[in-house]
Amino acid sequence: MANRQPLIAVIDDEESVRLALARMLRASSYDVSIYRNGEDFLESLKTSMPDCAVLDFQMPGLTGRDVQRALTVAKLHLPVIIVTAHDQPSLREKVLADGAVAYFTKPLRRDILIAAVNQAIQRAPLVPGTSDPVT
Amino acid sequence: MRGQGSDGLLGRPLAGHVLGAAAVAAGYYATAQLGEALKFPHAPVSALWFPNALLMGALLLAPRRYWWAYLLAVVPAHLMAQMPLADVPLARILIQYTMNVATALIGAYALTSRAPVSLRFDRVLPAWRLVFFGGLLAPFITSVLLAAAFLTTNLDQGFWLTTGARTLTNSFAILTLVPLMVHAAERLRAPRRPRNLAHVIEGVLLTIALAVAGMAALLAPPITGVAAAAILFLPLPMLLWAAARFGVAGSAAALLLLGALTICGVLEGSGPFAAQANAHETLSVVVFLVITAVPLLLLAAALEERRDLESAHAASEALHGAVLASIQDQVVILDREGRVIDANDSWRQLREHIPAAPFVKLQIGDDFLQHCRETAALGVSAATQLGTSIGEVIAGQAAHHRIEFAAHSARGIAWFEVTIEPLRRSDGGAVLVWSDATHRKQAEANERAQQQQLVHLGRAAVLGELSGAFAHELTQPLTSILGNAEAALQLLSGPDVDLREIRSMVRDIVADDVRAAEVIQRLRAMLTRGEISREAVDLANVIKDVLDLARVDLHTRHVAVDVEFDPYLPLVLGDRIQLQQVVLNLVVNACEAMSSTDVQRRRIHLNARFDSASCEVVCEIRDHGTGIGREDLERIFQPFVTTKTLGLGMGLAICRTIIEAHGGRLWAKNLPEGGASFSFTARLGS
Numbered sequence: 001m002a003n004r005q006p007l008i009a010v011i012d013d014e015e016s017v018r019l020a021l022a023r024m025l026r027a028s029s030y031d032v033s034i035y036r037n038g039e040d041f042l043e044s045l046k047t048s049m050p051d052c053a054v055l056d057f058q059m060p061g062l063t064g065r066d067v068q069r070a071l072t073v074a075k076l077h078l079p080v081i082i083v084t085a086h087d088q089p090s091l092r093e094k095v096l097a098d099g100a101v102a103y104f105t106k107p108l109r110r111d112i113l114i115a116a117v118n119q120a121i122q123r124a125p126l127v128p129g130t131s132d133p134v135t
Numbered sequence: 136m137r138g139q140g141s142d143g144l145l146g147r148p149l150a151g152h153v154l155g156a157a158a159v160a161a162g163y164y165a166t167a168q169l170g171e172a173l174k175f176p177h178a179p180v181s182a183l184w185f186p187n188a189l190l191m192g193a194l195l196l197a198p199r200r201y202w203w204a205y206l207l208a209v210v211p212a213h214l215m216a217q218m219p220l221a222d223v224p225l226a227r228i229l230i231q232y233t234m235n236v237a238t239a240l241i242g243a244y245a246l247t248s249r250a251p252v253s254l255r256f257d258r259v260l261p262a263w264r265l266v267f268f269g270g271l272l273a274p275f276i277t278s279v280l281l282a283a284a285f286l287t288t289n290l291d292q293g294f295w296l297t298t299g300a301r302t303l304t305n306s307f308a309i310l311t312l313v314p315l316m317v318h319a320a321e322r323l324r325a326p327r328r329p330r331n332l333a334h335v336i337e338g339v340l341l342t343i344a345l346a347v348a349g350m351a352a353l354l355a356p357p358i359t360g361v362a363a364a365a366i367l368f369l370p371l372p373m374l375l376w377a378a379a380r381f382g383v384a385g386s387a388a389a390l391l392l393l394g395a396l397t398i399c400g401v402l403e404g405s406g407p408f409a410a411q412a413n414a415h416e417t418l419s420v421v422v423f424l425v426i427t428a429v430p431l432l433l434l435a436a437a438l439e440e441r442r443d444l445e446s447a448h449a450a451s452e453a454l455h456g457a458v459l460a461s462i463q464d465q466v467v468i469l470d471r472e473g474r475v476i477d478a479n480d481s482w483r484q485l486r487e488h489i490p491a492a493p494f495v496k497l498q499i500g501d502d503f504l505q506h507c508r509e510t511a512a513l514g515v516s517a518a519t520q521l522g523t524s525i526g527e528v529i530a531g532q533a534a535h536h537r538i539e540f541a542a543h544s545a546r547g548i549a550w551f552e553v554t555i556e557p558l559r560r561s562d563g564g565a566v567l568v569w570s571d572a573t574h575r576k577q578a579e580a581n582e583r584a585q586q587q588q589l590v591h592l593g594r595a596a597v598l599g600e601l602s603g604a605f606a607h608e609l610t611q612p613l614t615s616i617l618g619n620a621e622a623a624l625q626l627l628s629g630p631d632v633d634l635r636e637i638r639s640m641v642r643d644i645v646a647d648d649v650r651a652a653e654v655i656q657r658l659r660a661m662l663t664r665g666e667i668s669r670e671a672v673d674l675a676n677v678i679k680d681v682l683d684l685a686r687v688d689l690h691t692r693h694v695a696v697d698v699e700f701d702p703y704l705p706l707v708l709g710d711r712i713q714l715q716q717v718v719l720n721l722v723v724n725a726c727e728a729m730s731s732t733d734v735q736r737r738r739i740h741l742n743a744r745f746d747s748a749s750c751e752v753v754c755e756i757r758d759h760g761t762g763i764g765r766e767d768l769e770r771i772f773q774p775f776v777t778t779k780t781l782g783l784g785m786g787l788a789i790c791r792t793i794i795e796a797h798g799g800r801l802w803a804k805n806l807p808e809g810g811a812s813f814s815f816t817a818r819l820g821s
Contacts, residue, residue, distance in 0.1 A: 014611050016647055020618025023640060027625035058607075060690065085610040086603060086691075107614035110621035 004031075006121050007048070011035045011067065012056035012083075017106070021054055021083075024110045025117065038062030042070055050078065052101075052120045054113070057084035057091070065091075068098055079120035083108060152201040156208035159193040162186075163209045167216035173398050181304060182398045182421055186213075187238045188308035191269060192316035194243035195254060202243075206236055226288055234281040238305060242273035242313075255321060256314045257383045257443070262436035266429050269313060274305035296418075303421040307394060310428045311387045318384035337380065345373035345389055349396035353406040367407055367423070374427065378435035386435040390428045397424060465569035467497075471529055471562060473504030482569070503567075517541075521553065528555045528565045539572060550576040586792060591662075593789035594716045598661055600723055604687035608654045612647035619644045657684055661712060661719075671706040671820030672714060674743045674752055681718040682741075685726075692726045693734045699742040706820035707752045709797045714817070717790045717801075721756040721813045724786065728760025728811060751799065751816040759810040768803050790815075 008030045012018040015036070022032040033050060035041040037059055053071075057064035064082050071078050079101045084091070087105040095103050101120040104112065163186040170181035186209070193205050210232065217228045245268035246261075247254065256262050275298070282297035352369035370393055377389035400406030401420055408420045459466055459479035468477040475497055497506055507522030517540030524536035536555040541548050552572040558564030598605070619640040626637055661684070682689070682696060689696060707714075722739060729737045740757040763771065774788040787801075794801040799816040806812050 014615075016615040016643060016650075017611055017618070019643065020615040020622070023622035023636075024618045024625075027622040058691065085607040085614070106610045107617040109617070110625065 005029060006051040006117075007031045007033060008117060009033050009035060009041060009044075009050040009053040011038060011041045011053060011059070011064070013037055013059040014056070017056070021113070024113060025054075028110070028114045028117075030117065038064070038067040038070075041067060045074075045076065049076070052079045052081065052117050054081045054083060054117070057082050057095070058086060065095060065098070068095065068100060072099060081113075081116050081120060149201065149204075152197055152204050155193065155197065156201075156204040159189060159205055160208040160212040162189050164212040164216050167213070171216070173402065182401070183308065183394060184301075184304045185308045185312055186216075187235045187274070187305050188312040189316075190236065190239035191242045191273070191309060192313045194239055195246060195313065195317060196320050199247070202240075206240075209236070227285070230281060230284045230288070234277040234284075237280070238273050238277040241276060242269035242309065245269070245273065254317055256317060256432075257436055257439040259433065259437050259440055262383065262433050265313065266310065266432065270306045270310045270425075270429070271302075274302045274309065278302040278305070300418055300421070303418060303425050307390075307421060307424045307428055310425070310432060311391045311394065314383050314387040314432070315391075318387075338385070341373060341376055341381070341385075341389070342392070345370055345377070345392055346396070348373050349393055353393075353396045353400035353408075354403065356405055364407070374431050375434075378431050379438055381435075382439040383432055383435045386431050390424070390431065393427065394424050462568075464571075467503070467567040467569070468558060468564065469503050469525065469529070469567065470558075470564045473502055473525060473529065473565075475499050475501050475503055476564070485569070524555050525565055525567070528557050529563060531557070539576075549573050586796075589785070590713060590716070590789055590793060593720070593785055594661055594712075597716065597720045597723055597786060598658065601685060601688050601719075604685065604691060605654065605658060607687045607691070609651055612651040612654075615647040616644050616651075619647070661715065663712070668710050669708055670711070672709050672711045673704070674707050674714065674754055674817060675700045675704050677711060677714045678718055678741055678743060678754070681715050681722060684715075684719060685722050688723070689726065689739075692730070692737065694726050694729060694737045694739060697738065697740045699740070701744045703745075704743055705745055705752060707797075707817035708820040709817055710793075713793045714797075717793055717815065718754070718756070720786045720790050724813070725756055725758035725760065725811075728758050731761065732759050746816070749816065751818060753814055753816050755812055755814040757806060757810060757812045762805045762809060763803055763811050765805075768805070771803065772801070 008025050010018055010021045010025070010032055011034075012021065013036055018034050018036065022034050025032045033044070033048070035044065038055075039062055041053070041055075042062075053067075055064040055067055062070070064084070068080050068082070071080065080099070081102045081104065082095045082100045083104045083106055085106045092103045102116040104116070166185035166189055170184040170186065173183050174181045190205060190209055194202050197205060213232045213235065214228065217231065246264055254261070256265050278298045278301040281301060282294045285297060286294050348370040352366045355366070374386070374389055374393070377385045381388075397406070397408065397420055401408045408423075459477070462479055463481055465482040465485050466477075466479045467475055467482055470476050476499065478499065497503060504522055504525060507518045507525070510518035511522060517538070520538050520540070524533070524538055527533040528536055535557070537552065538555075539550060539552050541550050543549070550572040552570050552575075554568045554570075556566045556568075558566050623637050623640045623644075626633060626640075657680070678698065678700075682698070718741075722741075725739045726737075729739075736759045738759055741755070743752060743754045745751075746753045772787050772791045774785055791801045794815045794817075798818045801813070801815040803811060803813050
């Protein structure tokens with residue numbers, strides 16, 4: 001039986017961003033499932049468990065942090081990478097303290113994202129930080 | 136009115152009037168003595184009887200409330216003058232006193248009843264009143280009563296002789312002495328500028344000439360016939376001279392001199408009246424004096440009134456000229472035909488500064504309106520406007536006009552403001568006042584520029600408050616672009632290139648780039664420092680654009696928006712960007728006002744409707760925030776007043792400035808259900 005590719009969940013309310021992130025991950029041979037909001041993603045966990053979640057922080061309804069807390073409460077131990085268009089230092093500290101593998105501000109480079117995803121999948125602790133700013 | 140509380144010409148307290156009454160009593164006694172001395176041999180009365188005139192003059196000069204003092208004072212004077220006369224019964228003395236006092240009272244009362252505060256006889260109407268009431272009516276009534284009393288008491292049987300002689304002698308005395316007394320009192324009360332030497336010399340020469348002519352006519356050996364009548368006219372030129380040059384007072388003095396000479400002639404038995412042998416004919420002397428006095432006094436009054444009017448007119452003209460000359464603005468006065476009838480020095484000087492201005496070459500008598508038409512034909516639009524405005528004001532079709540226009544001057548463009556007012560006189564016309572408005576226009580331009588700068592800064596400030604939202608709006612497409620591009624690169628480096636997938640990625644890159652460009656375009660439009668335009672603007676579109684701009688911010692703040700427009704909302708007149716600025720400012724304020732409101736209640740209602748009553752479009756933004764303190768409802772529109780912890784407090788002040796510049800109003804109120812409402816009006820675009 002062939003090895004299954006790691007499944008990465010991308011949750012973002014912005015369709016174009018959601019699609020672009022999925023393409024980056026697929027180009028690096030990950031399987032990707034995409035969700036438009038946190039509610040749909042949490043609902044999907046009843047049927048499939050991804051290996052990592054790339055979670056937009058600012059979404060209508062449940063925010064990325066709400067989803068992160070829901071995962072913690074459910075003790076699912078799913079590695080979470082938070083991405084956001086609003087860089088807030090205090091937010092970065094909070095989400096990392098709550099167990100997020102990484103916190104990135106948009107736009108983010110593919111190699112940074114892939115490195116974070118890889119480390120998340122290997123459950124290796126990631127040095128707290130963000131991607132280099134895109135110039 | 137004199138006699139009704141005023142202090143009269145000789146305003147002084149009671150003690151002063153008691154002294155005055157004593158002086159009048161002394162004068163009464165003296166003139167009575169003089170009268171007795173000058174009594175004609177054949178007549179029952181004196182030819183010059185001044186006591187009654189003296190008392191009348193004193194009453195005229197005193198307040199009515201003190202008249203009693205004068206009337207009492209002359210009682211002893213009258214008794215002292217009459218009692219020594221052995222053949223005068225007491226009844227006659229009492230009747231004479233009563234009628235003398237009545238003469239003075241009737242005359243003084245009649246002359247002060249409708250007289251102005253300043254009683255003067257150098258006007259035609261007061262002079263007529265003096266002649267009729269003082270000189271004729273008062274002496275005639277009392278003389279009739281006196282003669283009747285004498286007849287009744289068998290004191291005298293010559294009723295008509297007594298009546299005529301007393302009336303005429305009193306008349307002459309009143310017509311001469313009363314004006315002199317009033318004139319002297321007037322000079323005491325309000326001293327005029329001293330007469331110049333030439334006038335004094337003229338007065339002396341006139342007196343000498345009158346005395347010589349009078350002596351020649353009235354003191355010469357007795358003459359009869361036509362020669363006697365002709366020689367009576369000898370003093371006439373001097374009397375006319377007095378009337379023409381020395382007024383009523385001078386004429387009265389000249390008449391007194393003439394009267395004195397006439398009486399002297401009769402008493403000396405010389406002159407044309409000396410031949411009279413009986414009492415009736417002796418009265419002709421007094422008739423001559425009265426007939427001479429009446430027209431001479433009226434002539435003097437008419438000449439003096441005319442002289443004063445001319446003097447007042449000349450003074451008015453001088454004042455008018457001085458006022459015109461003092462006005463720095465250029466003043467031009469036009470008649471009803473539009474011809475220049477006057478202009479001040481500033482107008483004349485204007486041509487030196489602005490030779491190119493089309494109107495400054497006009498001179499007195501030129502047709503201004505015709506010049507406007509000719510200039511308008513050359514294509515000068517200001518001339519058309521000016522000519523039309525002047526025509527409307529002259530025709531009464533407009534109360535006034537104010538126009539502005541520019542002209543080339545040596546210092547560059549000069550601005551003029553012209554106000555056109557109707558010339559308020561029966562003949563009509565117009566007054567044009569030109570003022571140099573260059574400095575004001577420059578100041579207005581500077582103010583507009585500063586205001587525009589302030590508005591722009593305010594716009595930048597409110598956009599700055601949305602910077603996070605704009606960053607988010609740009610970040611999203613940039614994230615997509617970067618992701619798609621890097622994914623495409625990755626795919627292209629592999630062995631099996633899926634061109635269809637890559638094409639899809641590139642298409643999305645293009646779409647996201649366009650999206651980012653639109654965000655930048657919207658920001659650029661708001662931040663552009665363009666000229667303020669006035670165009671027909673759809674306020675509904677303005678609101679939609681603002682909500683697009685603020686979409687992310689609203690989303691971030693969890694604020695929902697309800698929008699309601701009239702289905703046929705008319706266009707408004709305004710500057711689209713500035714109206715967007717106002718709506719955006721009010722929306723951002725509404726969001727901030729709800730920062731402590733429950734997320735479920737964070738809702739903004741925007742509506743725009745046509746108000747048929749005011750014929751305006753009204754736009755309202757309501758929130759569910761904490762509302763505004765009652766004392767802040769108006770203050771918040773003042774500069775540097777803010778209820779926020781951050782911010783300069785200029786936003787609402789700028790909004791009000793913008794709305795008022797658009798001819799609208801901006802106000803705030805608290806809502807009964809909580810929260811606040813900001814509304815503004817905008818004029819229709821057509």
